[in-house]
Amino acid sequence: DRPVVFKHSPTFDAGWEATNAERVVRAALADPEVDVLLVTGAMVSLAASQLELAKPVVSSWVMALDQYRVVDMEGDRSTKPNYSFMLVPNRYETDVRAFREMIPFDEALVVLGTAYTENFEGTEKDLADFGRKLDMEFEVLPVSDNIAQSLATLDTTQKVALLWATPRLDEATRRALILQLNDRGIATFSLLSHRDVALGALA
Numbered sequence: 001d002r003p004v005v006f007k008h009s010p011t012f013d014a015g016w017e018a019t020n021a022e023r024v025v026r027a028a029l030a031d032p033e034v035d036v037l038l039v040t041g042a043m044v045s046l047a048a049s050q051l052e053l054a055k056p057v058v059s060s061w062v063m064a065l066d067q068y069r070v071v072d073m074e075g076d077r078s079t080k081p082n083y084s085f086m087l088v089p090n091r092y093e094t095d096v097r098a099f100r101e102m103i104p105f106d107e108a109l110v111v112l113g114t115a116y117t118e119n120f121e122g123t124e125k126d127l128a129d130f131g132r133k134l135d136m137e138f139e140v141l142p143v144s145d146n147i148a149q150s151l152a153t154l155d156t157t158q159k160v161a162l163l164w165a166t167p168r169l170d171e172a173t174r175r176a177l178i179l180q181l182n183d184r185g186i187a188t189f190s191l192l193s194h195r196d197v198a199l200g201a202l203a
Contacts, residue, residue: 018119021047
């Protein structure tokens with residue numbers, strides 16, 4: 001048996017900057033001590049998907065078939081050589097329809113981290129299109145690690161918030177975000193996991 005060694009280096013840290021993502025992936029690919037790349041975020045997963053890969057790359061960033069697909073696939077399999085990823089079987093569309101059965105709504109906030117809104121071109125348009133597919137209106141609420149600032153301009157007429165990824169928030173800060181939305185009378189639904197329910201989300 002061969003031991004598995006995880007090599008950590010500042011060279012492999014993109015620092016939440018999309019402009020660094022390709023550089024760190026290339027550095028890992030070029031490192032003779034690295035046999036397999038485990039890419040752990042959306043930015044580096046996207047960067048790796050756009051490069052020729054001489055080594056196996058495994059993305060731990062979970063994708064869904066109906067949103068945020070960064071590589072071409074056939075069915076649920078990657079068509080890119082040396083690129084593997086995790087895929088959740090559920091669909092966001094199914095989740096949103098289930099939430100609407102609990103509380104009828106035609107418009108909603110989509111709570112999304114600034115890591116996505118600032119670095120993934122077309123994110124807000126894609127989400128607006130996704131909402132129209134469901135005969136709904138989605139408004140994106142970009143959330144940074146300063147949640148007070150992020151909520152300062154929030155339109156309090158909104159009654160529903162769909163909680164999406166906020167990768168720069170630790171659990172305590174995400175909990176505070178959920179509770180502050182609840183305090184404003186906004187029903188919070190998680191598009192990620194039941195863990196958000198433990199933090200205060202309705203479902």
